[in-house]
Amino acid sequence: MAEIRSDIKKLSPGLYIVATPIGNLGDISKRGIETLAAADMIACEDTRVTAKLMAAFLLKKPLVPYHEHNGEQQRPKILAKIESGGSVALVSDAGTPLISDPGYKLVQEAHQNGIKVITVPGPSAVIAALSLAGLPTNRFLFLGFPPNKKKARQDWFSAQAETDATLIYYENNKRLGASLADAAVIFGPRNAAVCRELTKKFEEVVKDDLIALADHYKNEGAPKGEIVVIIEGSKKRDTDDDTQDQDMDRTLALALQHMSVKSAAAFVSELLDIKRKQVYSRALELTKE
Numbered sequence: 654m655a656e657i658r659s660d661i662k663k664l665s666p667g668l669y670i671v672a673t674p675i676g677n678l679g680d681i682s683k684r685g686i687e688t689l690a691a692a693d694m695i696a697c698e699d700t701r702v703t704a705k706l707m708a709a710f711l712l713k714k715p716l717v718p719y720h721e722h723n724g725e726q727q728r729p730k731i732l733a734k735i736e737s738g739g740s741v742a743l744v745s746d747a748g749t750p751l752i753s754d755p756g757y758k759l760v761q762e763a764h765q766n767g768i769k770v771i772t773v774p775g776p777s778a779v780i781a782a783l784s785l786a787g788l789p790t791n792r793f794l795f796l797g798f799p800p801n802k803k804k805a806r807q808d809w810f811s812a813q814a815e816t817d818a819t820l821i822y823y824e825n826n827k828r829l830g831a832s833l834a835d836a837a838v839i840f841g842p843r844n845a846a847v848c849r850e851l852t853k854k855f856e857e858v859v860k861d862d863l864i865a866l867a868d869h870y871k872n873e874g875a876p877k878g879e880i881v882v883i884i885e886g887s888k889k890r891d892t893d894d895d896t897q898d899q900d901m902d903r904t905l906a907l908a909l910q911h912m913s914v915k916s917a918a919a920f921v922s923e924l925l926d927i928k929r930k931q932v933y934s935r936a937l938e939l940t941k942e
């Protein structure tokens with residue numbers, strides 16, 4: 654049997670925020686392994702998940718659970734451990750802690766108590782997806798997970814309708830179709846990418862405009878695995894008449910699945926900046942067809 658590593662230097666007291674792989678174990682950094690090996694204690698979301706990661710690198714350390722349900726009780730204990738000269742590593746199940754994962758309050762209280770917080774950066778699905786999607790990266794806005802209910806989700810997207818930064822959200826595979834349909838209703842035919850199973854065997858990036866993507870996943874059903882969605886930010890669409898007509902038809906077709914003719918026409922007119930009368934008469938034609 655392989656031996657547990659014991660060739661490890663001591664860490665200075667502090668809270669170490671350690672990123673772990675989002676799929677491919679090879680993505681942990683050398684410093685990440687060294688930090689996990691040297692920390693006095695590891696605070697983790699789920700001890701079973703982190704125990705597997707530790708075993709893969711032949712590491713053994715005390716693991717304490719730290720998640721949204723026990724944070725209040727655990728924080729004072731973790732901070733006391735560091736104040737008495739210890740080093741604590743914080744990890745989540747995958748990726749970078751605090752990014753749609755527990756840890757924000759722990760880091761905040763560590764700062765408030767004058768405790769040193771050290772980053773050991775590495776994988777995060779949001780950055781991995783952004784780097785693959787082929788959409789502008791100069792300005793981006795990470796939105797976390799969308800709300801589960803349709804109305805709340807549409808409001809959540811609506812709040813970003815004018816944002817010119819690239820938008821990024823995490824999504825559960827079962828809800829992908831529903832959230833893409835809502836995004837298409839709000840944003841129309843913007844370019845987008847569905848990034849799935851990053852760093853894993855079935856890594857995939859599906860790129861199209863939002864309406865086509867919403868249609869695709871409506872027909873295909875829920876894909877397997879973990880997903881990040883990326884949507885181009887708002888920009889005045891520089892379109893010729895044909896493209897504008899096509900955009901109008903596709904956006905109207907989708908809006909009419911969810912709204913009355915009048916509301917759909919008002920909505921698409923606003924979204925694509927086309928006269929309401931023109932959109933309304935096209936909406937009537939489409940409903941007849």
Ligand code: SAM
Nearest residue numbers: 675748749752753777778823824850851879880
């Ligand atoms: N803290 C993590 C990070 O830095 O990426 C994210 C944790 S969040 C609870 C989990 C979500 O991240 C998943 O539901 C999915 O949206 C996204 N995600 C994580 N791993 C992924 C992967 N390998 N491929 C695509 N998306 C992933």
